[in-house]
Amino acid sequence: MSGHGYEKGRLNLPFVGLCTFGKYPYQPDWDSIDADFAVLGAPFDFGTQFRAGARFGPRGIREASTLFSFGHAGAYDHEDDVTYLEADKVRIVDIGDADIIHTDTMQSHANIETGVRAILKAGAIPIVLGGDHSVNIPCINAFSDQEPFHLVQIDAHLDFVDERHGVR
Template sequence: MVSNSYDTGRLNLPFVGICTFGKYPYRPDWEAIDADVAILGAPFDCGTQWRAGARFGPRGIREASTLFSFGHDGAYDHEDGVIYLSNDEVKIVDLGDADIVHTDTEASHANIEFGVRKILAANALPVVLGGDHSINIPCINAFDEDCARNGPIHIVQIDAHLDFVDVRHGVRYGHGNPMRRAAEKPYVSGLSQFGIRNVSSTTREGYEAARSMGSDILSVRQIRALGTGAVVGRVPVGARYYVTIDIDGFDPSIAPGTGTPSHGGFIYYEVLELLAALAKRGTVVGIDLVEVAPDYDHSGSTSTLAAQVLMNLIGRIMHARKK
């Protein structure tokens, strides 16, 4: 068995080669998805209320993800002694991006929804790279048939903002609305909203609506006080989880490259440990990571964070499934 690319003649350093996610194969034919995990870019950012730029999120994350590709077969983590994502155990493909139509939110969202449906139809795990948080709306829309077959999903959100605005000035599908849209779905069984802090586009009425619709809202400080174990213990066990990660859930110190940064956020391991515990507690059936805006990310720190979180999360999900 050939295990590493450098055994076949290429050293394949991170800075070499075309930037697909993790240097996994590019598969532009969405009718023939054959994979455990499928990456889809959703470069839409006209739902933003402050800085745009998340349209380049998929490109930024893809490029940063190559840093974690050293030509090895799998990624060894010395802290738990596991090799994650070995080629013979996990098959990952990159589908490219959904098509975006400027000035037209509806058409752009429809194209994203189309892609996620294709991934679900192929029984692969969708991992969607935003774009702004409004792209979560078509992602969740796409789960209706899947949930009809396999049961409802519970949303776990990592975010600084509640994103629970109903409608304001006619805006129902901006990046302040997705969690409200999700909560309205009959096949969404509940929401865990983690990291929420400080002022945002959601008013007190939005918070009250969220709680009344079954949301569990915790701030960063509340999560630190409770501890990871207790926090994860509040998420329904054995459920099907959809994980939506707004990069601004992290602290601006490590995620400056985003539209609406909010101080006092998570550090890396707080989120990783929470997500790792989640991967063991139930089944993660969908992921999106949104609001990475590379043009504000002068050192590349934010894109690197997004890639590092996704690589580790996918690895842990697939490792949990194997058992």
């Protein structure tokens, strides 16, 4: 985050500029990811039962995350008076969203998997912002050639099933 901070005169406040996760750098070239963590949006919600809208999740999470970048090169916690995830210690990039093709679940999931595989190829840890519960499937598939791995899912509940109301 060069040029970011009070000392340099460029605050990069939450309401200006591009809305990336935590105002971290945007890396649109998935072959040039150079980071410890890479954030991928998976704005997919064709798997919802009756309440569409989860496709706006990545955008909402990114927007909310900018509030922690108020003139600091990291996530400032006012209660602890500490800046976490400092840019000079942890390299984080936002690689944008996987392409979602309306009405094509298989290709949309393949595109999410491609994004996660690009992150893994770069040696970074993927952070995927969804979307509905089905975005777990392409994320897990991307690890098919990896050693055992851990998945952390933050959600209100887990609905990971193969079939719902007779539909696979």
